[in-house]
Amino acid sequence: MTAVLVLARGVFKDSIRDRVPYNLVFFAVLLMAASFLLAQLTAGQDVKIIKDLGLAAASLMGVLIAVFFGIGLVAKEVERRSIYSLLSKPITRSQFIVGKYLGLVFTLIANLAVMAIAYYGVLAFLEWQTPANVKLGWEAAATDPMLLKAFALIGVELMLVTALALFFSTFSTTFLSAALTIAVYVIGHFSDDLRTLESFGASPAVAMIGRALYYAFPNLAPLNVTAAVVHGQAVTAQHMLLASGSIGLYVAVLLVASTLIFERRDFK
Amino acid sequence: MATQDRSRRALHWIAFVVLLVAAIGTQTVINGAFERFTPTQEVQWVRSPGVMRRLVLGFNSIAADIYWIRAVQYYGSTKLLKAEEKDYSFLFPLLDHTTTLDPRFNIAYRFGAILLSEGYPNGPGRPDEAITLLEKGIRESPDKWEYYLDAGFVEYWWRRDTKAAADWFVRGSKLSTAPNWLQPLAASVLAEGGDQLAARVLWTQLAQTAEQEWMRRTARTRLQQLDAEAVIGQLQPIVNTFYDKANRFPTEWDEIIRAGLVRGIPLDPTGVPYALDPVSGAVEVAKDSTLYPLRRGL
16 A cells, blocks of 8 residues: 555656646636626626636536556656656556546646636636626526536546546557547547447447447546536536446546556566 | 757757748648638538437537527627528537537527527527427426417517417416416517517516526517607607608708707617618617617517
């Protein structure tokens, strides 16, 4: 367990050194600039749009970091040849995979937490400067705590994307790993359609393949609760648990598969 | 060695500043020499809202916001064009995309319906599309009585179909969330028929209950138009009286004031004098008034 945490801390420090926190500055500036610009452009929908924009930016930035740092977790060590000295220490391959994974997940969660603070800061400012009669028309308060549920599920999605990037990087080049991770991410957002291919006129055989693919790939649609929380609709604890649990199982499968593949690689 | 480094660094700084100034200068020349390209027609690259929903990969809400901003900008910029260039044909597709990407985008249905029904040249004059949009909203949120109110309103105000309007109000009033004035409104619309009273009740309700300031402002403008219409109803006989006496229509309000028929130049609710046509004698709100043109009828 100590070895896993040491590895995780190393990845976390590496990400700070690689200037990951710069994206937080970008995020804060984007939100603040948008909050002033949108008030001029939209018909009284600035708070809704700031909410949407913040959640979309947090998700997109997180996915980019997860993909481009995730694919380098193993590849970098191999490229620098530091993998040889690492594996000569009392660290198992599974500890190596889990430690690297947790390190990036900690980075992403810390990143997401800071983004959430900046997000609530901008929304609190908007709430403060909005007249009471305008606020009556809002579906939910600007600083509605329900928005944290969207952040939480974005975190779950990032955990999956990191696991995918790590998995592909154990047997593939960095470029291909990035492409494959993004491909699965895209498929994950289409998977509801894979389940219902027959409604698009597909033959029974194709529809069956579609359904098989639906179960093979993680379905990312339930993790997207942005529209619900922005409109002040309830997202039940059951939904949160089921969506997170399902993705958690896919993450576990990917980590086990990554370990299995990584154990077959010869670094002696 | 240190002197060499310093001079090299200074050289880099000079190069940086000179090149930056040159780049900005070139850009300025380009701006002056070339006219900015503006497409002659709006282009909608993805026509199917369903396809767009899939293409945005879960970023539905922010994509809906972009379509909403585009719809508002499109309506506003088209309204500012010269009359012969006004083409609002993309308004409904933009609103359709917005509401498919975010089916709970309340303002897109409500304000979208107002924009779609607005008569030409201030809007496309498509109450049918407004109803289609509101029906879509009802399918997504069957408990929203406001959509029934808006649909009835479109029928009443733009299509002049009091029966259909009353039908929408009755359907809306059956919802558990509906306010208690919706049912009497249906009766009032049927009873009053073409009277202005029902229109006034409708706009007053909208001015008081609309969630967005834009909608409340629109409702207030409509109420002012109704006031203006009522005043015109009183001014027209005065102008006709002047005609009976002088055997011609007055060319300006001063003539009517001198004749002792009115005490001062009559102003519409926005403070702009009413326009007087010296040929036909018709009294109308002035073209530079925000109330122009009046929608006569109900």
